[in-house]
Amino acid sequence: MSTDRPRVSAQLPDFPWDKLTAYAAQARAHPDGIVDLSVGTPVDATPEVAQAALRAAADSPGYPMTVGLPESRQAVVDWFARSHGATGLDIDQVLPVIGSKELIASLPLHLGIGPRDLVVYPELAYPTYEVGAALVGARTRATDSLTSLGPETPRLLWINSPSNPTGRVLPPEHLKKVVDWCRERGVLLVSDECYIECTWEGRAYSVLHPDICGGSHDGILAVHSLSKRSNLAGYRCAFVAGDRSVIAELLAVRKNLGLQMPGPQQRVLAAVLADDQHSREQHERYADRRATLGAALEAAGFTIDHSEASLYLWATRGPDGPDCWETVAELAELGILVAPGSFYGAAGSRHVRVAFTATDERVAAAASRLAASA
Numbered sequence: 001m002s003t004d005r006p007r008v009s010a011q012l013p014d015f016p017w018d019k020l021t022a023y024a025a026q027a028r029a030h031p032d033g034i035v036d037l038s039v040g041t042p043v044d045a046t047p048e049v050a051q052a053a054l055r056a057a058a059d060s061p062g063y064p065m066t067v068g069l070p071e072s073r074q075a076v077v078d079w080f081a082r083s084h085g086a087t088g089l090d091i092d093q094v095l096p097v098i099g100s101k102e103l104i105a106s107l108p109l110h111l112g113i114g115p116r117d118l119v120v121y122p123e124l125a126y127p128t129y130e131v132g133a134a135l136v137g138a139r140t141r142a143t144d145s146l147t148s149l150g151p152e153t154p155r156l157l158w159i160n161s162p163s164n165p166t167g168r169v170l171p172p173e174h175l176k177k178v179v180d181w182c183r184e185r186g187v188l189l190v191s192d193e194c195y196i197e198c199t200w201e202g203r204a205y206s207v208l209h210p211d212i213c214g215g216s217h218d219g220i221l222a223v224h225s226l227s228k229r230s231n232l233a234g235y236r237c238a239f240v241a242g243d244r245s246v247i248a249e250l251l252a253v254r255k256n257l258g259l260q261m262p263g264p265q266q267r268v269l270a271a272v273l274a275d276d277q278h279s280r281e282q283h284e285r286y287a288d289r290r291a292t293l294g295a296a297l298e299a300a301g302f303t304i305d306h307s308e309a310s311l312y313l314w315a316t317r318g319p320d321g322p323d324c325w326e327t328v329a330e331l332a333e334l335g336i337l338v339a340p341g342s343f344y345g346a347a348g349s350r351h352v353r354v355a356f357t358a359t360d361e362r363v364a365a366a367a368s369r370l371a372a373s374a
Contacts, residue, residue, distance in 0.1 A: 011135065024036075024038075029335075031335075034337060035337070035369070038355065044231050044359075054264050064260045064262055073091035076089075076091075076241060083276070088215060089241060097261065102259075109132070111250070113136050120157045122142065127344065141154075161191065162196060162308075163195075169202060182219055193223060199309040286356060289360065290356045292364065301374065302317055315354050328340050336366050338354045
């Protein structure tokens with residue numbers, strides 16, 4: 001590749017996880033091994049309902065369709081109505097995607113957003129919102145205040161409830177306000193709801209709920225993933241649903257690019273969405289781990305902010321406490337690897353994000369080490 005040509009990677013932010021390499025090595029050197037609470041990857045077994053569906057669909061010689069199987073999209077429609085009260089969807093308002101990160105990163109490109117357009121995302125946010133905007137050269141603003149935008153109208157507004165990294169859940173009246181604001185201005189609202197079934201306190205609402213959207217899905221999309229709910233991170237099963245015309249445009253673009261969820265995974269998607277039992281069992285496992293880690297962190301002098309949902313604890317030692325990287329270093333000495341809050345925005349500079357997706361044994365080990373250090 002010629003070095004005098006511009007590189008796409010130069011447009012993108014540095015990949016944050018590369019900055020944890022030295023701390024991961026330090027944590028792995030602990031005599032009892034590392035407790036990795038950084039990325040938040042599922043470690044429990046993929047449920048049998050998924051494995052059975054994959055086995056049954058293993059003979060899959062033909063090309064899958066980008067639009068997805070009707071039964072897979074119907075399973076999404078049924079799940080939205082049954083589990084989250086989001087009624088009124090049709091299958092042509094649902095599109096399977098190859099993991100939610102792929103959809104989030106490519107959405108601005110696939111919708112024709114460009115350098116003159118503004119993309120807005122939360123002040124503390126999953127870095128891929130920024131990556132997707134940077135890929136197309138769009139302008140960005142990280143803010144939780146719509147009034148701070150003044151007269152400017154974004155092309156795309158991201159919200160994330162439950163939040164990664166904070167675990168904050170936006171109340172329904174706030175969600176409705178955002179929906180109304182976007183519709184008044186013709187702004188596409190995309191709600192990242194991947195942690196909606198990882199709620200521990202209160203209730204998380206989808207923007208597709210009729211109390212939020214007024215019974216109309218115009219101008220709004222909701223993004224969901226099965227990675228956390230069903231331990232399917234390795235399967236790359238996710239979907240986007242909402243505005244019929246936007247879904248149709250995404251389908252038209254993605255067909256030309258050959259972006260197709262593999263056929264067997266489409267069968268798995270339908271099977272796991274129709275089964276709530278495995279999700280409830282996983283929810284109980286995470287609830288126990290959350291309680292163990294939360295108590296251990298608080299006993300060690302941490303404060304847990306928000307964290308009413310998601311698979312993380314948003315921990316700090318106060319507004320005058322140490323910088324997040326100092327905390328990362330201190331925990332790495334204990335063999336515990338966490339994510340610095342600055343990965344998610346400047347407002348996270350004194351927080352760390354602590355995942356509770358490790359095994360029961362590793363979570364217990366982290367709690368023991370924290371207790372010994374207190």
